[in-house]
Amino acid sequence: MATKKAAEKSNVSKDELLKYYRDMLLIRRFEEKAGQLYGMGLIGGFCHLYIGQEAVVVGLEAATKEGDKRITSYRDHGHMLACGMEARGVMAELTGRAGGYSKGKGGSMHMFSKEKHFYGGHGIVAAQVPLGAGLAFSDWYKGNDNVTFTYFGDGAANQGQVYETYNMAELWGLPVIFVIENNQYAMGTSVKRATKSTTLYGRGTAYGIPGEQVDGMDVLAVKEAAEKAVAHCRAGKGPYILEMMTYRYRGHSMSDPAKYRTREEVEKIKSEKDCIEHVRDLLTQSGLASEEELKAIDKDIKEIVNDSAEFAKTSPEPDHSELWTDIYA
Ligand SMILES: Cc1ncc(C[n+]2csc(CCOP(=O)(O)OP(=O)(O)O)c2C)c(N)n1
């Protein structure tokens, strides 16, 4: 497992660390705001927050280039923000407004951006896995060196379609990185209650796909592993599996009785492993950034998030005429 120590040794600049700090903080504050708006009744339907897991998507995005694609599950707001989609458009979609990425008709789990190569947002567990291989197939077919990042959870990793996809992806040498976000739980079921085969990345061995487990709370370790996986894919060597060991701080969705784990378990991870605190410590303890510099970033992020919430509250609801657009009849 790539460790924090190993990552700290890697040569990382102040600018790079500040970027990770900023990008992770944007996701955290955005999600906290989404949770508030949900509580106020301004967001309806399902809403799955990404709080705690920010280092995974930010570290992986650091290894991407223009043209790379990403696809994920319903826990998707962080992935959108990390690939550069606008906070306003994401928040307004959550509140079901016309200014949202799907014109207010999709909601939390159904947003896309062709421009940023973000292909959703999928509510059916593991459905995005074969779709991700399909996206990778399109690049393989065109003969370019783009890579598709296909994210799914530890629970999704027990779905049959994942293994059919592994087989075909390796057989055809598709440029896809399977990112397992192992946050230890699938709704209320812990990994250990769901399987005896708990090293999820190792299941690729049966299909000839290499993989590794990574400290997903450490953005530098994530980035390092991502670069290795990306190089493998771009070199035409086929798929790669990255199992990110991470943790979600909030409930599975906004309605979660949270009876399957103790408050102490959550607090322990928050105090010992938090991904944002880790980068903050790296910056301040090394003297690379001052408290003032970080405070200025915090303020900036707060403004972006407040602005997105204001936009999401004031953008109009979709016009009735929109009922008949963007549908297959
Ligand atoms: C095919 C299918 N089965 C069941 C569900 C209900 N369901 C929604 S999320 C979820 C848990 C998935 O957990 P995991 O893959 O670990 O992702 P996480 O929520 O932890 O990000 C389940 C069982 C579903 N949406 N689709």
Ligand SMILES: [Mg+2]
């Ligand atoms: Mg999970």
